[in-house]
Amino acid sequence: MNIERLEYFSTLAAYLNYSKAAKQLYISQPSLSKQISQLEKELGVPLFNRSRHMVALTPEGQECLHMVRALLHDYQQLKSWAEEKAASQAIPSIRIGYYGTLLKDIVLAVVEGFLTRQPNMDILLKNDSPYEVITALQNDVVDLAILRDGYCTSLKNLHREKVCTMYQYLLVPEHHPLARRSSVCLSELKNENFITLFQKDSPQGHDDMVLLCRKYGLEPKISHRCDDPFSYTMMIQSGQGLGIAHAYKNSFIAGIKFVSLTCRREDLTSDIMAVWKKEDRRTGGVLLTKTIRDICRQIPDLDESPSGREQDLR
Known part of the structure; x- marks a missing residue:
């Protein structure tokens, strides 16, 4: 008797349909029928009554189902316990990929979460473009990526x-008249110049800004495009134009004021996600999943008005 065969029995008992159960199990219908017949032969009792139009549990099958489900539950508990114990001893490090200045806001909170749980763990960080981080995750160069949901x-x-939510804000040079405002409508900005990052360097940041403006009837006059966030902020600080970027609670950049945009809330939001492989043999999938989810749920949402901390601008 093996666990897989018992899982087949439990699934067929749930669906009472060979075709649906086989589809759920990703096996062929004849294979499922053969496995059930072998289980009945092994147990020495009929588990199902079969006809051309229906499948039903026998009285013996109903009794067996209660025991099998309890056994499968205990097996999963044992499997999770064993994997977690093995993983806790086998994870010497966690490799985290991210981009921009998320290190100070999100990655730092994630790192602290790991170190709280495993003080001796080595944390390796990789800062790169979004697509390079994705490639690194797919190629097992990093174990965990911190990315915008898009x-x-x-x-x-x-x-x-989900780790937290970001909102788009208007970035204004501190001496600009709009810097004294608490909120601004996009329709008021038709005569303003805008600074953006190149679309190839920050596709989501660039596109979010342009699409938001157009949705509210503004065709942004883009006067300068930059290939990195530092040049971007310097152009705004020097008064060359305004910017629109996602910000966190307590964001701060010297010489720049973050002004709220009077748009629908759902048009401004973007979620930051923790992303990792479902099957991660190096770190132990069960422990990694449990740890990341625990950490993410303990990080407070950062979706309030900005003031006081540096900000990722990609």
């Missing part, structure tokens, strides 16, 4: 957990 929605075979 960069990872189409990726397969990955776990994703």
